[in-house]
Amino acid sequence: MTKTRRRKLKILGVCGGNGVILHPLRRYVIGNIEDRGVFKTPKNLQWYTNFKVPFVDDVMVAGFLFKKVDIVIGAPNCGSSSILGFTGNKKRKNPTDDPSMKMYFETVLKYNPKIWIMENLPALLNHITMQDFKEKFPDYLFVFHTMSMAELGNSQKTRKRLVIVALHKSLPAEVYMAFSQVEPQAEPKRIKDLIGDLEKDNPKLANVREPGKYKIKMGKKAYSMNDIKVTWDENLKGKKYWPMDFEKKDSPYIPGVYRLLPENFPQTVRQDxxxxxxxxxxxxxxxxxxxxxxxxxxxxxxxxxxxxxxxxSYYINRARITVAKGAPYELGLWVKEKIKVARKFL
Known part of the structure; x- marks a missing residue:
């Protein structure tokens, strides 16, 4: 008896950044629609270094390239829902007004995929409620996971995310049950175990950093990287945080600035x-x-x-953005495991 050959699964990244969340699924990825400038590099070389499929910035262009899509995966902007975003903007913005969020929803409505998955911040549900999602997409059943990424095995216990899984109602309960379960995909590690072998620069691994004379602002004052290192070593020996004002005894710390200590688990990575x-x-x-x-x-x-x-600094910062603004890799691994259950129904 001749065995029927299974059709190749087609996964489309939408607001997939430079593909961190898509990388575990790369054998199925047919392309990525991404219009956010922070993910652009000359000739989109960051994307094409890991993928051999199109990187486009327009849904209309995508319509000519991708005719059928089984699964959509991505992480549209969530900055307006974040604590740091609120601090900078003073006023929360509605995420539905964000171009990347609009593009994500437009693509889902265009292709009507069997499954679509969005990673965002938990505060998104303050603006777009679970009921809003159900009313906007009546053909889907939803699974909402709000969790620390440590539940998936990532080492950042402080990185809390919302994962929305939309499953077409034509899929059986078996698929819904699979996506409802959360299992670790790795073992969380402490700093010494994560980066202990990266003390020396290695350009081939992108284990490089700004030169010592390069200056950045720390609070209201600019410091060179050399000066910052000396300050950590001498004035802040054994400390994790950087005060806004060294002259004031009880000065608050600068948000988002910290030193990682060997025995600790890492804090949430940032893009700067x-x-x-x-x-x-x-x-x-x-x-x-x-x-x-x-x-x-x-x-x-x-x-x-x-x-x-x-x-x-340009290329180093672009690489940092690729890493920090993407979803943790374990989320892609988790999706990969769940797709194994759903595969026979797609």
Whole structure:
């Protein structure tokens, strides 16, 4: 008896960044629609370093390239729902007004996939309620997970996320039950175990950082990377946080600035150069990637010559953004396991 060959699954990234969440599923990925400038690199080389399928920035263009889509996966902007976003903007914005959120929903309505998955911040549900989702997409059943990414095995216990899974009502209860369960995909690790072997620079791994003379603002004052290292080593020895004003005894700490200590679990990674190694150096893109659960086989595009040439900070920061603004890698691994259950029904 001839065995029927199974049709290849088609997964489309929408607001998939540079593909961290898609990488575990890359054999099925047919493309990514991403119009946010922070993820762009010259010739989109960061994307094409890991994927050989189209990276486009327009739903209409995507319509010519992708005719059928089984699953949509992505993480539209969530900054307006975040604590830091609120601090900067003073006023919360409605996420439905965000272009990336609009593009995500537009694509889902266009393709009507069997499954779509969105990663965001829990505060999103303050603006778009569970009932709103159910009314907007009546053909789907929803699973909402609000959890620390440590539940999936990521090392960031402080990284809390909302994962929305929409399952077409034509799918059986078996698929719904599978996506309702959360299992760890890895073992959380402490800083010493995550980055202990990355003390020396390695351009091939994107384990590089800004030169010592490079300056950044820490509060109201600009410091060189060399000065920052000395300050951590001497004035803040053994400390995790950086005070806004060194002259004031009870000065509050600068939000989002911290040093990781060897015996601790990591805090939530950020996209800028204000997280530091135990030795006081800024975290490299690869070190942040390790914390995000991203394996070294996921390549970060930092041309070797830029570490001692022009614009070293541009490529290093783009690599950091690829890592920090993407979903933790374990989420992609979890989706991969659930798709194994759903596969025969797609």
């Amino acid at each position: 150069a204000r997280q530091f190694r135990p030795d006081g150096k800024p975290m490299s893109p690869r070190e942040l990637a390790r914390i995000q659960g991203i394996p070294d086989k996921f390549k970060l595009y930092v041309p070797e010559e830029v570490t001692h040439g022009k614009k070293p």
